[in-house]
Amino acid sequence: MNDIFKFSGLNERAQHLLKVLVERYISDGQPVGSRALSREAGLSLSPATIRNVMADLEDLGLITAPHTSAGRMPTVSGYRFFIDSLLTVKPLQQEVIRQFQRDLDPLDNAGEILETASRLLSDMTHMAGLVTLPRREAVTFRMIEFLPLSEQRILVILVTNEQEVQNRIIHPTKRFSSSELTSAANYLNAVYAGKDLVSIRESLLRELQQTREQMNEEAIKAAEIADLAFQGSGQMRKKDFVLTGEINLLDFDELASMERMRTLFSAFRQKEDLVHLLDRCLESSGVKIFIGEESGYVALEQCSLVTSSYAVDDHNVGVLGVIGPTRMKYERIIPLVDLTAKLLGAALNHKSLSPS
Amino acid sequence: MNDIFKFSGLNERAQHLLKVLVERYISDGQPVGSRALSREAGLSLSPATIRNVMADLEDLGLITAPHTSAGRMPTVSGYRFFIDSLLTVKPLQQEVIRQFQRDLDPLDNAGEILETASRLLSDMTHMAGLVTLPRREAVTFRMIEFLPLSEQRILVILVTNEQEVQNRIIHPTKRFSSSELTSAANYLNAVYAGKDLVSIRESLLRELQQTREQMNEEAIKAAEIADLAFQGSGQMRKKDFVLTGEINLLDFDELASMERMRTLFSAFRQKEDLVHLLDRCLESSGVKIFIGEESGYVALEQCSLVTSSYAVDDHNVGVLGVIGPTRMKYERIIPLVDLTAKLLGAALNHKSLSPS
DNA sequence: ATTAGCACTCTAACTACCAGAGTGCCAAAA
DNA sequence: TTTTGGCACTCTGGTAGTTAGAGTGCTAAT
Numbered sequence: 061m062n063d064i065f066k067f068s069g070l071n072e073r074a075q076h077l078l079k080v081l082v083e084r085y086i087s088d089g090q091p092v093g094s095r096a097l098s099r100e101a102g103l104s105l106s107p108a109t110i111r112n113v114m115a116d117l118e119d120l121g122l123i124t125a126p127h128t129s130a131g132r133m134p135t136v137s138g139y140r141f142f143i144d145s146l147l148t149v150k151p152l153q154q155e156v157i158r159q160f161q162r163d164l165d166p167l168d169n170a171g172e173i174l175e176t177a178s179r180l181l182s183d184m185t186h187m188a189g190l191v192t193l194p195r196r197e198a199v200t201f202r203m204i205e206f207l208p209l210s211e212q213r214i215l216v217i218l219v220t221n222e223q224e225v226q227n228r229i230i231h232p233t234k235r236f237s238s239s240e241l242t243s244a245a246n247y248l249n250a251v252y253a254g255k256d257l258v259s260i261r262e263s264l265l266r267e268l269q270q271t272r273e274q275m276n277e278e279a280i281k282a283a284e285i286a287d288l289a290f291q292g293s294g295q296m297r298k299k300d301f302v303l304t305g306e307i308n309l310l311d312f313d314e315l316a317s318m319e320r321m322r323t324l325f326s327a328f329r330q331k332e333d334l335v336h337l338l339d340r341c342l343e344s345s346g347v348k349i350f351i352g353e354e355s356g357y358v359a360l361e362q363c364s365l366v367t368s369s370y371a372v373d374d375h376n377v378g379v380l381g382v383i384g385p386t387r388m389k390y391e392r393i394i395p396l397v398d399l400t401a402k403l404l405g406a407a408l409n410h411k412s413l414s415p416s
Numbered sequence: 417m418n419d420i421f422k423f424s425g426l427n428e429r430a431q432h433l434l435k436v437l438v439e440r441y442i443s444d445g446q447p448v449g450s451r452a453l454s455r456e457a458g459l460s461l462s463p464a465t466i467r468n469v470m471a472d473l474e475d476l477g478l479i480t481a482p483h484t485s486a487g488r489m490p491t492v493s494g495y496r497f498f499i500d501s502l503l504t505v506k507p508l509q510q511e512v513i514r515q516f517q518r519d520l521d522p523l524d525n526a527g528e529i530l531e532t533a534s535r536l537l538s539d540m541t542h543m544a545g546l547v548t549l550p551r552r553e554a555v556t557f558r559m560i561e562f563l564p565l566s567e568q569r570i571l572v573i574l575v576t577n578e579q580e581v582q583n584r585i586i587h588p589t590k591r592f593s594s595s596e597l598t599s600a601a602n603y604l605n606a607v608y609a610g611k612d613l614v615s616i617r618e619s620l621l622r623e624l625q626q627t628r629e630q631m632n633e634e635a636i637k638a639a640e641i642a643d644l645a646f647q648g649s650g651q652m653r654k655k656d657f658v659l660t661g662e663i664n665l666l667d668f669d670e671l672a673s674m675e676r677m678r679t680l681f682s683a684f685r686q687k688e689d690l691v692h693l694l695d696r697c698l699e700s701s702g703v704k705i706f707i708g709e710e711s712g713y714v715a716l717e718q719c720s721l722v723t724s725s726y727a728v729d730d731h732n733v734g735v736l737g738v739i740g741p742t743r744m745k746y747e748r749i750i751p752l753v754d755l756t757a758k759l760l761g762a763a764l765n766h767k768s769l770s771p772s
Numbered sequence: 773a774t775t776a777g778c779a780c781t782c783t784a785a786c787t788a789c790c791a792g793a794g795t796g797c798c799a800a801a802a
Numbered sequence: 803t804t805t806t807g808g809c810a811c812t813c814t815g816g817t818a819g820t821t822a823g824a825g826t827g828c829t830a831a832t
Contacts, residue, residue: 093794106806129794129813227581307681316674325663449825462775485782485825
């Protein structure tokens with residue numbers, strides 16, 4: 061925003077030339093020279109004039125030349141200004157929207173929906189698609205069920221708010237009879253339905269620490285087994301996000317050095333940094349863009365990240381987006397990400413729970 | 417085997433030289449010349465003599481030279497002969513074995529065990545690790561449970577033979593009361609426990625086609641809902657195998673052309689070919705090796721695949737292995753793959769079911 | 773059977789050398 | 803004052819030539 065202010069002193073013409081330059085660079089990846097720009101811009105100005113303007117743009121740090129006798133290419137600031145003020149996004153074709161719906165609508169399990177959203181993103185953009193799992197703080201308890209498998213092993217089925225079913229096997233030290241289990245389940249279902257998992261765990265711990273006499277037999281048993289059952293149910297997420305189409309990134313020659321790829325792929329593996337970056341997008345809605353180093357992570361140098369948060373019940377619960385070379389067709393990518401976020405939210409909203 | 421026969425006419429000395437040559441080539445990736453070989457082989461033969469032998473080996477198609485004035489490197493037949501007759505495998509260090517056990521033992525869910533096995537393979541070998549999911553034909557039914565979620569949605573929990581729990585949501589057209597559901601579950605559990613899923617489906621279909629009068633009310637209801645529940649339970653596998661450490665492959669310069677990587681990675685994506693190849697390993701036990709084009713798939717050119725099947729209850733149910741450059745340290749990789757297969761089988765054997 | 777010697781070949785690395793593209797600047801034109 | 807043509811300059815990328823080094827095959831001597 062500061063930037064917009066700073067650069068808005070640029071006259072129409074300079075802005076227009078910058079726009080054309082960026083577009084041209086994005087579409088063929090070569091530094092753009094004054095000749096090419098003069099032809100392209102439709103302003104009937106001679107290359108010499110263009111050169112003057114380009115020199116100004118370079119002074120402002122918006123474009124740069126890899127060496128004296130090459131054309132110019134946008135800097136990060138150049139891209140930023142282009143995206144914030146110059147870009148004219150392309151409305152999506154109806155057909156695309158319909159296809160997204162066709163792909164997402166029939167699914168009725170959260171895992172597949174996320175997977176499909178990610179795949180749609182990567183397929184449509186030919187870059188890497190990325191969808192974080194919906195965040196779990198808001199997980200509320202719906203019902204629990206115990207199935208005795210053998211003497212010492214009990215299968216716990218935990219149904220949470222319309223999103224998913226968790227299975228877990230516990231090995232209680234005490235023995236529980238089949239009827240004790242059912243009544244424990246009944247008790248828990250009655251008392252805790254609708255509460256969120258974190259507070260349930262707290263309350264269970266409290267109960268167990270209380271002097272036992274105050275509680276009836278049934279409640280104690282229930283609390284004991286429930287304590288086991290809920291253990292670790294909070295942070296049981298093994299995955300942080302669904303990433304698809306990483307391979308597409310091999311196709312971009314600006315990224316296609318082995319070294320780059322290696323760092324990029326290990327960044328995908330490590331996840332922490334990426335997750336942290338994505339979490340920062342969770343707060344506010346709408347499309348966000350990180351250009352190259354802007355993200356603050358070296359691995360993403362030369363890459364841009366276009367993200368949007370998605371919402372369930374009007375709450376932002378996750379973030380999705382695409383990762384690709386800085387030199388990407390933003391005017392097309394942005395609406396795609398936006399659309400996907402909206403449709404993903406919608407799909408999760410009225411769909412039901414699922415196997416993971 | 418044919419090959420062994422064919423080449424066994426080679427005298428001791430030629431075989432020994434071939435062995436040293438292959439080892440040397442594997443360890444530094446450069447074609448090996450007569451000078452180097454004469455030094456390395458410990459036979460106190462002059463380079464000239466070595467050259468004569470090398471010429472013979474070349475005539476037999478065991479080694480080849482990339483151009484006139486380079487050393488020789490093994491051909492596929494050369495590798496084959498080396499592996500089948502010349503290789504001396506290194507016994508594993510106790511420490512390694514213990515680490516594998518440490519990593520695999522504490523896990524109690526099938527998914528994690530497979531994942532860990534694959535990761536162990538890729539980490540220890542610095543190549544790509546691969547574990548197919550245990551095959552499902554042998555899945556037997558243990559118990560089923562129905563949880564009504566809402567009017568039209570019922571959560572089905574299907575527990576199979578110690579391996580895993582499947583969740584599925586069905587939308588029956590008829591309404592089922594809570595007690596109908598429990599009695600249906602009881603009925604199914606009583607009748608079908610221990611049978612395999614395929615035959616259960618068949619038998620269910622048969623029952624449904626029979627004239628209804630012959631069956632009691634309960635059985636009909638149960639059959640109807642069970643039919644829904646078992647639908648698609650056979651081929652519900654979304655994944656065919658667990659693949660880890662693909663990224664490691666970027667580190668090998670013989671594979672590190674973008675073009676190679678692309679074809680390789682799309683082969684991983686497509687899966688069919690790879691799965692088909694792996695399935696061929698399922699029949700027999702023991703370590704199998706495919707060198708380069710031997711596999712019959714172009715994508716694996718320049719790669720070798722070292723596999724072994726793993727068994728549960730003395731039945732081979734899956735295949736695991738590593739994919740890496742043809743130029744890999746077989747004497748170390750082979751026992752590693754072997755060990756992993758054995759330990760994976762063991763871990764699956766006495767471990768219990770799991771969330772997927 | 774082995775080896776030394778030698779002529780030969782092929783690669784990889786370095787140099788030199790344009791041609792092409794593009795720039796910056798200056799002075800003339802508008 | 804803005805625009806433009808002209809010109810000298812610079813940098814890259816490709817091509818050609820050269821050379822050192824590694825390795826070979828063959829022959830003749832051991």
